[in-house]
Amino acid sequence: MSDSPVGDTLPPLPSEPSHIGHLLENALDHTEAAGTPAEGRPRGVVGLETGFETLDWLIGGMEPGTLTVVASRPSIGRTTFLSDIARHNAIRDSRPVLVFTFEESTEAFIMRVLSAEARVARHHLRGGLMNDDDWTRLAKSVPVVASSPLFIQAPGRADMRQVTDMAQDLFEEHDIELIIVDGIQDVRPSKRSDLREREVGDIVRDLKTLARELNIPVLASSHLNRAAEKRWGNRPELDDLRESGAITFAADTIILLHRDDAYELDTPRAGLADLFVAKNRQGPKGTVVVAFQGHYGRFVHISQEDLESVDPKASDSAMGDWLKDMFQKAPPAQ
Numbered sequence: 001m002s003d004s005p006v007g008d009t010l011p012p013l014p015s016e017p018s019h020i021g022h023l024l025e026n027a028l029d030h031t032e033a034a035g036t037p038a039e040g041r042p043r044g045v046v047g048l049e050t051g052f053e054t055l056d057w058l059i060g061g062m063e064p065g066t067l068t069v070v071a072s073r074p075s076i077g078r079t080t081f082l083s084d085i086a087r088h089n090a091i092r093d094s095r096p097v098l099v100f101t102f103e104e105s106t107e108a109f110i111m112r113v114l115s116a117e118a119r120v121a122r123h124h125l126r127g128g129l130m131n132d133d134d135w136t137r138l139a140k141s142v143p144v145v146a147s148s149p150l151f152i153q154a155p156g157r158a159d160m161r162q163v164t165d166m167a168q169d170l171f172e173e174h175d176i177e178l179i180i181v182d183g184i185q186d187v188r189p190s191k192r193s194d195l196r197e198r199e200v201g202d203i204v205r206d207l208k209t210l211a212r213e214l215n216i217p218v219l220a221s222s223h224l225n226r227a228a229e230k231r232w233g234n235r236p237e238l239d240d241l242r243e244s245g246a247i248t249f250a251a252d253t254i255i256l257l258h259r260d261d262a263y264e265l266d267t268p269r270a271g272l273a274d275l276f277v278a279k280n281r282q283g284p285k286g287t288v289v290v291a292f293q294g295h296y297g298r299f300v301h302i303s304q305e306d307l308e309s310v311d312p313k314a315s316d317s318a319m320g321d322w323l324k325d326m327f328q329k330a331p332p333a334q
Helices: 020-035 053-059 078-092 106-118 122-127 132-146 160-174 196-214 226-230 244-250 304-310 312-318 321-329
Strands: 067-072 097-101 150-153 178-182 218-223 253-258 272-280 286-293 298-300
Touching (some): 053 286, 067 078, 067 196, 067 244, 078 106, 078 178, 078 298, 097 106, 106 122, 106 132, 106 150, 150 160, 160 196, 178 196
Parallel strands (some): 067 218, 097 150, 097 178
Antiparallel strands (some): 253 272, 272 286
């Protein structure tokens, strides 16, 4: 196994600090690249795409060396959202992705991916209810999914050192470009503590260290406490993060996931989900609305026109003026 960044031994510092004049060239190259994207990438997106166009415009994609945390209450779609991002990068863009799922088994995660990719209802897959159309769509999707560079690990339990060692080994062997950890609170710390918040803090800082040392983005999920359910509209806030202090400080981007129809079945916003970008180290905060297709177990991008027709109030309140302007002026992908 490779040496782990998690532990008491720190890597040596550079021999001397870099002068700003030497650093400016890289910074300006970054700015130029953001304005002249590569083929197939929208302007303003400099990191890996999430697959949700508006969200990518808001956060600039998931940049190398950063930690993004997605949090929600149970049964809102946290694991589904992470699997959507995994599918987009591994299946659509053929980028090697490593997923640690502590929330469910490997089989359950694969079923989730197949259902979303083939557009076959999950209860059909698991319950023996497949019809001819389902089998046809599944047959087309299986070879595509099977050939994708998606690596899945679903340990019953693991500590942060084991997660780090495996991530480093896969990175060296398969050039992993994105690491996803579904369940921050389910990872054990390398060193136990009497304070749970301190343990979670160590795990989050180690994930950030892993992202920076491998220079790839790390995406992780976290639970929210019950405070949101006592608030009008059940809207989550940053302080609702369980063991919130350490996560809030370490994460570069924090996305709070919310669905009205998880609390009120006959809500006029049924089928819509809100992505509250509550922290964005490199840009503004904001809200992105996406569609939720629960029967397929996936979220999908919803266009501005469709959003206005379904929920005009959400369209007006979700985006700042600068983002609305991007909808009008951003050139299409090459």
